Amino acid sequence: MSEPVIEAKVLSKRYGQKQAIDQLTLQVERGSVTALLGANGAGKSTFFRMVTGLVSPDSGELTVLGRAPGWQTNRQIAYLPDRARWYKQYTTEGTLRFGEQFLPGFDSGLAKKMAEQMHLPFEMPVQGMSKGQEARLMLILCVCRDVPLIILDEPFSGIDGASRAAIMDGLIDAISERQQTLLLSTHEITEAEGLFDNVLFLSKGHLRFSGSAEALRAEFGSIDRLARQLSEEEQL
Numbered sequence: 184m185s186e187p188v189i190e191a192k193v194l195s196k197r198y199g200q201k202q203a204i205d206q207l208t209l210q211v212e213r214g215s216v217t218a219l220l221g222a223n224g225a226g227k228s229t230f231f232r233m234v235t236g237l238v239s240p241d242s243g244e245l246t247v248l249g250r251a252p253g254w255q256t257n258r259q260i261a262y263l264p265d266r267a268r269w270y271k272q273y274t275t276e277g278t279l280r281f282g283e284q285f286l287p288g289f290d291s292g293l294a295k296k297m298a299e300q301m302h303l304p305f306e307m308p309v310q311g312m313s314k315g316q317e318a319r320l321m322l323i324l325c326v327c328r329d330v331p332l333i334i335l336d337e338p339f340s341g342i343d344g345a346s347r348a349a350i351m352d353g354l355i356d357a358i359s360e361r362q363q364t365l366l367l368s369t370h371e372i373t374e375a376e377g378l379f380d381n382v383l384f385l386s387k388g389h390l391r392f393s394g395s396a397e398a399l400r401a402e403f404g405s406i407d408r409l410a411r412q413l414s415e416e417e418q419l
C-alpha cells in the first residue's frame with residue numbers, strides 16, 4: 184500500500200474535562216473515499232480540525248500528506264467544516280468567481296455544471312437562499328477543487344432526501360476523474376454508503392472498528408446495520 188494520506192498515532196485531545204480524542208490510531212488510504220462515522224460527540228469534527236491544523240493535539244503524532252498539518256498541507260486540502268456558512272452578500276455566480284480567483288485547483292467549469300445540476304439560482308445572494316441551497320453551494324466550493332485531499336464534515340445535513348441522491352451522483356462524478364482522497368463524516372449512512380471504500384468508526388474519541396466497506400457489507404449486511412449495532416453496544 185502507498186503511504187497513507189493521513190496517519191494518526193496515539194493521538195489525544197482534551198477540552199477541559201472532556202476527552203474528545205482518546206489515543207486515536209488510524210490511517211486514511213490514498214485515493215479512497217473514507218467515511219469517518221460515529222455517534223454525536225464521538226470526535227469526528229475534532230479530528231478534522233486537527234487534520235486542518237485548527238486544533239493541536241495534546242499528545243500523539245499526526246501526519247497529513249506526508250508532513251505535520253499546517254499552511255503547506257492546507258493548500259492541498261479542500262475542507263468543508265460542519266455548520267459552514269458562506270458570506271451573505273455573495274451570489275452563486277460571485278461565489279464561483281471567488282473560487283476561481285482564490286481557491287487552489289478550483290475547476291470553474293465543473294462548478295458551473297454542478298450548480299446547474301443542483302438547481303442553484305446564479306443571481307441569488309446567499310441571504311436569499313434556503314439552508315439546503317447554501318449547503319450545496321458550500322459543497323461545490325469544496326468538491327470542485329483538484330487537490331489531493333477533500334474533507335467534508337456532514338456535507339448532506341440540511342439537504343433534503345430527494346436532492347441527496349443527485350448530489351451524491353455529482354460527488355462521484357467530480358472525484359472519480361481525479362486521484363483524490365475523500366474523507367467525510369455523515370449521519371446519513373444508508374444513502375451515502377454506496378460512496379464508501381473504507382469505513383472508520385469512532386467511539387468516544389478512539390477507533391472502535393474499521394475495514395473496507397465491501398468486507399463490512401459482506402459481514403454485516405450494510406454499513407448502516409453495523410453502525411446501529413455498534414451504537415446499541417455503546418448504550419449497554
Ligand SMILES: Nc1ncnc2c1ncn2[C@@H]1O[C@H](COP(=O)(O)OP(=O)(O)OP(=O)(O)O)[C@@H](O)[C@H]1O
Pocket residue numbers: 198201202203221222223224225226227228229230265
Ligand atoms: N471547542 C470545544 N470546547 C469544548 N468541548 C468541545 C469543543 N469541541 C468539541 N468538544 C467536545 O468534544 C467532543 C467531541 O466533539 P466533536 O464535535 O468532535 O464530535 P462529532 O463526532 O463531530 O459530533 P457530531 O456528530 O455531533 O458532529 C464532544 O463531547 C464535544 O462536546
